[in-house]
Amino acid sequence: MxxxxxxxxTLDRLGSPVGEVLLVTDAEGAVRAFDFVDYEARMRKLLTRHYGEVVLTSGRAPETVRAAIAAYFGGDAKALDGIAVRTGGTDFQRSVWAALRTIPAGETWSYGQLASAIGKPSAVRAVGLANGANPVGVIVPCHRVVGANGTLTGYAGGLERKRWLLAHEKAGAGTEQGAFALD
Structure with a gap:
């Protein structure tokens, strides 16, 4: 063999209103992972699961990606929509992650709605597992998925961050606001 x-x-570290974030990009500038610094071990585990051996070198992500993230945290809830994302994972997981990007900023879907959106309405549990294995948090907005009754359910970045992200997006949906300065 x-x-x-x-x-x-490349691993970039950026400040945000909800704590330092980790931004992993490839040589073409596509985002491979996005997570919070207090979940770095989880992020590295997901990268290894998706790609095998991974080497992360400290550096700056492309300015277009950094600017989009700054705009998002500055209040433009749609600023992340155009960021190129490239993930490993199974075909099923990638279909779930692609569907997540269709949930409009400021809105939430249940796991059942997400399962229906990918044409697998009975796969709610599998959709939940795929959602939890998303390596590109925030940009691939797994935080926009809630329980069937609308309650906030688990989020890899913590429920307080999920609550903040949803309120932030609801306030900025459909508007372009001021830029946020990245550290």
């Missing part, structure tokens, strides 16, 4: 070279990605 031929050993393949490890994947090498």
């Amino acid at each position: 031929k050993k393949t070279q490890p994947e090498t990605f």
Whole structure:
């Protein structure tokens, strides 16, 4: 069996109103992972699961990506829509993650709605597992998924962050507001 070279990605660390975030990009500028610094071990585990051996080198993400993230945290809830994302995962997981990006900013869907959106209405539990394995939090907005009765359910970044992100997006949906300065 031929050993393949490890994947090498750039790791950028950015300040945000809800704590430092980790932004992982590839050589083409696509986002491979986005998570909160207090969940770095989880992020690294997901990267290894998706790509095998991964080398993260400290550096700056492309300015277009950094500017979109700054605009998002500055109040433009739609600023992340155009960011290129590239993930590993199964075909099913990638279909769930693609569907997540169709949930409008400022809105939420239940796991059942998400399962229906991918044409698998009985796969609610599998959709929940795929949602939880999303390596590109916030940009692939898994925080927009709630329980069937509208309650906030688990979020890998913590429920307080989920609550903040949803309120932030609801306030900024459909508007472009001031820029947020990244650290």
